[in-house]
Amino acid sequence: MLDFVIFAVTFVVTLIIAVIYLYPTSRKTTTVPGLEASNQETGNVPDIERAGSLQEFLVDLHGQYGSIASFWIGQKLVVSVASPKLFKEQQAVFDRPVELMRLFRPLFGSSSIPFTNKADGRTRRTKYDKVFTRSAFKNSYAIFHKVSADLSTKWSTMPDEQHIPLTQHMLALSFKILMWTLVGDYFKDDKKLLEFRKNFDVCWSITEESLLAESFPEEGSQQFKRFSQAKSALHDTLKDVLQKQRSRPRGNDLMFVDMVTLAGISEDTQVEDLLTFIVWGVHKTAFMLSWALYFLATHPDVQQKLVKEISTALGESEVNENNVDKLRYLRQVLDETLRCSALSPWSARVQDFDTELEGHKIPKNTPVIHALGVVLQGDTWWAEPNKFDPDRFSSENTKSRPLLAFSPFGFAGKRTCPGAQLAYLEATSVLVTLLRQHKVKMVEGLVINPVYGIVTHPGDEIWITVEKRK
């Protein structure tokens, strides 16, 4: 009998310990309200998959629990915040929880800037930020203009009724602009540019598929081999770029490629950072422009008002650093595009000591998601949030909102998006050049739904037609 009691007690104690350690929710060490794990191993990952994306999951989560809520990714408790007030509490935090970006690691590399925290990350960002200021791009307007004028000429040769695949054209345009702006003359050779683009597309499409499937192709698989070959070709080319750049005399105006060579990091890390900036820069600017032209095509009144502003503010001049600020309405259109598209719907931070958010304890090493897209598209700060209305960003209407309600580039720890200025300047120049010559219209009957990947992109091609302006 005693044996049985000992066995029973041992069994129950072991069971309790197993439940405590294996079942994540039982280890919840915060009072933040939120979801129980729906699966012992994967936490709420199945719920994220069911919602369609992390952005859509976060919209539901915050709808249910308010501006601070928790859930589980695998065995890890994750907290998400979605209000300007909570954003403010996170404003000084620099470090990023790299495990939330694990599927980007194969493409960007472990030592690339998004994966680099602490003093190393801060030092590198301080250096890089110097070549991403507005004035650092004063010589880039000519590039923005040349590439978009070539596209405008191409559109001019097309009949008015021809269907044009907008996102394809914007990807090709942004690719050329970004390569020339960040890397310089090396890619003025079309053959080199095309070869790089081919491998770049292979790596991006396999990474994107892995994001949707929540796992990267297994080592040894056909897809893994394709990815590795393409990535290694990209790395070889970028090494060649760096070698040539190092031996060139450097002018006063440094480009990103120059700054990378001066950052005091190994050649492998230089290559990883170059590739990371190219990949993020190309996709984000291409989809920002695609969404802007989509909203202008679906809102002809806004397009007309914008064309009028371009003509009044610039006359016949091209966009340059002295006149770009005159295009106030264009800036409002871009800001409303970033809000409506939630182009980059979330970022995240982590701290290696216990902290508090709104009175709740946040245990050390808990990833805190910044639900940028939830705030950008919620109805607390935006009346009729689904309506595209650039007037929300008039100086009058902006006064009544907290600054952080509009944070499409992030807001925390001197680690907001380094490419924000470049994105605005490129998009401004391209839209001016294209819209001066062409009226953009949607092909009738198309319904475009967003896909919230790490960059929010249209689910299907946006087909447009263009009509030459008189």
Ligand code: HEM
């Ligand atoms: C077009 C609009 C863009 C949007 C909406 C956007 C948005 C963002 C956001 C939300 C973050 C995370 C910030 C954070 O963690 O707090 C980020 C990071 C980053 N973005 Fe952008 N971005 C854009 C354009 C660009 C461009 C043009 C480039 C490069 C030329 C770029 C390169 C990067 C890099 C390298 C990081 C990581 C920085 C780090 O880890 O320190 N982005 N971006």
